[in-house]
Amino acid sequence: MSKNKTFSSEVSQRYALALYDLALEKSQVDEFASNMEDFMRMYNANDNLKNFVRNPTYSIEDQKIVFDKILNIMNVNQIIKNFFLVLITKKRIFFLEQIIKEFLKLISTKKGQVAANLISSKIIDDKTILDIEKEISSSINRSIKLDCKIDNSLIGGVIIQIGSLMIDTSIKNKLQKYKKKMMEA
Numbered sequence: 288m289s290k291n292k293t294f295s296s297e298v299s300q301r302y303a304l305a306l307y308d309l310a311l312e313k314s315q316v317d318e319f320a321s322n323m324e325d326f327m328r329m330y331n332a333n334d335n336l337k338n339f340v341r342n343p344t345y346s347i348e349d350q351k352i353v354f355d356k357i358l359n360i361m362n363v364n365q366i367i368k369n370f371f372l373v374l375i376t377k378k379r380i381f382f383l384e385q386i387i388k389e390f391l392k393l394i395s396t397k398k399g400q401v402a403a404n405l406i407s408s409k410i411i412d413d414k415t416i417l418d419i420e421k422e423i424s425s426s427i428n429r430s431i432k433l434d435c436k437i438d439n440s441l442i443g444g445v446i447i448q449i450g451s452l453m454i455d456t457s458i459k460n461k462l463q464k465y466k467k468k469m470m471e472a
Contacts (some may be wrong), residue, residue, distance in 0.1 A: 298382050303389035312430050315364065322363040323387050330384065331363070340383055350375045355369055384437075388434075400430040403449040408441040408457070423449070 308421075310319040330336055339353060351372060358368045374380045395402055404421065405411070416433055424431045431449070434436065444457035 295382055295385060296399060298379060299385035299389045301383070302374070302379065304392055306386075306390050307393050309366055309370075310394075313366065315366070316394060318364055318365060322361070323390055324361070326358075327384075327387055327391075329357075334439045337382060340380055342458065347375055347378075352379060354380075354408070358392050380439045391432075395432045398430065400432045401427070401449060403433050403447060405433045405435045405437050405450075406446040406457075407435070408437070408439060408443050408445075410437060411435060411445075419447075423447070 303448075305315075305320065310316040333408075336357075339350075345353075346368060354375060355368070356369050358371060360450070371380075371383075374383060374386070403423070404447050405416070410418075416435060420433055427449070433447075440459060442458040442462075444455075444460075446457055446460075447454045
């Protein structure tokens with residue numbers, strides 16, 4: 288591994304690769320990806336869960352109990368449940384978000400998808416995201432997967448970043464351009 292990588296990125300990549308290898312071995316890549324995407328949607332919407340994962344004062348047993356309940360309710364694959372238990376036991380649960388992102392990124396790369404970021408001022412529903420992905424995919428002749436984030440400072444509009452290409456239609460950006468023009472006048 289490169290000397291520039293942090294401990295957390297190395298750990299995340301190793302665990303993500305291990306999970307990907309398991310998914311391939313069991314021919315369940317799509318199911319694993321779906322389970323992890325569902326978990327991330329729930330995780331991102333729940334500040335209490337984020338705080339629970341990031342708080343090192345909870346015992347391993349408490350973490351196992353909470354995750355067992357969550358994963359049973361979500362009806363995730365047993366291998367995914369076991370993976371979470373390994374993360375808890377090995378005290379790597381703090382890297383959960385990074386590991387899942389690395390895992391999903393790895394799947395996208397293996398499928399030939401281009402990763403892109405979509406930053407908006409408000410939550411965008413899944414259907415709209417799929418429509419945007421299809422539109423961009425047809426424009427660049429490659430499959431695209433959007434990673435969506437919310438930035439309340441944008442006021443309105445969206446920012447889409449695909450590699451070094453950035454499309455900024457946010458109101459914040461437009462206001463900054465007007466401010467700059469007024470300062471020049």
